Amino acid sequence: MTTVIDAALVAEHNAKLASDLKADYEALGGMLARRGVDIEELTSLAQTFAVAVPSWGVGTGGTRFARFPGRGEPRNVFEKLDDCGVINQLTKATPTVSLHFPWDRPSDARELREAASALGLGFDAVNSNTFQDQAGQEQTYKFGSLTANSREVRAQAIAHNIDCIELGKSLGSQSLTVWVGDGANFPGQSNLRGALERYLESMREIYAALPDDWTVMIEHKLFEPAFYATTIADWGTSFACAQALGPKAKCLVDLGHHAPNTNIEMIVARLAQFGKLGGFHFNDSKYGDDDLDSGSINPFQLFLVFNELADAAQRDGAGFKPSYMLDQSHNVTDPVESLMSSAVEVQRAFVQAALVDRAALAGFQESNDVLQAAQTLKQAYRTDVSAILAMARVRAGGAADPVRCYRASGYRDRVAAARPPKAGASGSGIV
Ligand code: RM4
Ligand code: MN
């Protein structure tokens, strides 16, 4: 396996931090032991955690107003993979990449698959894009894609999704995520029920092209780019469509795709209860689809989501395995640093949720001891599990402190020199 960062540099970095980490780990281990928790079990559990990196996240994003490019942005899917290789090498928590077509369309799928496996990477869900027109495309998505009035437009959008499945098959992916921006900007612009009927009709054709071991994930989003009425705006619509399509259709929860203050953990509980929780796009937000770094605004919400996931795993056993993916847009930070720290924040929530004393919680719920029930969650959430996460990384060959190690490696300077920006290119990311 090729490592993008020199393995000796990572080892040297870890050696420098080894005695501090040992002391922190032992102190935390002692504290947990007094609570009857074995730190080693948590560290092994932390090592099982994996979240996919979105290929579109390694370039600088942008807003509707501007995009301020970063240095050394990847200019093609192979360079994106290198950046993803760094993220996984240092965090050991991101072994897969989620690709977005046509942005990442390879000319040779085998070459791409080999490049990924040389870096120790695989592929998670592939994503279709019918929210933008592509050069040379015959029909425009200005008035919708899978829900469009025009049969030709719908046919083009369906064909693109089927093409994504084919590409995904050749890359070893096993799921397709469909997010459409379709909807209306004005009351009366479109027949609300008719649009959803057309969506289902289109999705049935895509569903029919899925291999038996594939899943299609329906991603809902409250608004934007359709500001008055988005066709797949909420989990209820997503759930109804997944139900109507069949067992291979599930729902994807992007944390930023809800109104502020929505109880997202309850949505997670509902979807899990009815067997329709397909996966996540993790990010954080203050107002809308902000695509900020996971855990940067509301880490308690992230913990509560993982608390529901731990509950579902306990109830449903090994069959319960939603996909974990990041979906973020980095405008003012180095995307590699943001993605590394975000992966660690999601992993932190996963480990903290495992610390919840579920039997005690169930007892307090049963006896209506509200305060103690709430305190049981808070005790887990307040526990600083950083030493567990660092130890899990170091034991797997990752970095004790991924951002510090990354900065010491000089990777960004190296790629800045090797990847001069292409004139006129918007780079990767969502613009
Ligand atoms: C959307 C949505 C999708 C992603 C695009 C790039 O807001 O979150 O998951 O495909 O952004
Ligand atoms: Mn998303």
Ligand code: MN
């Ligand atoms: Mn989004």
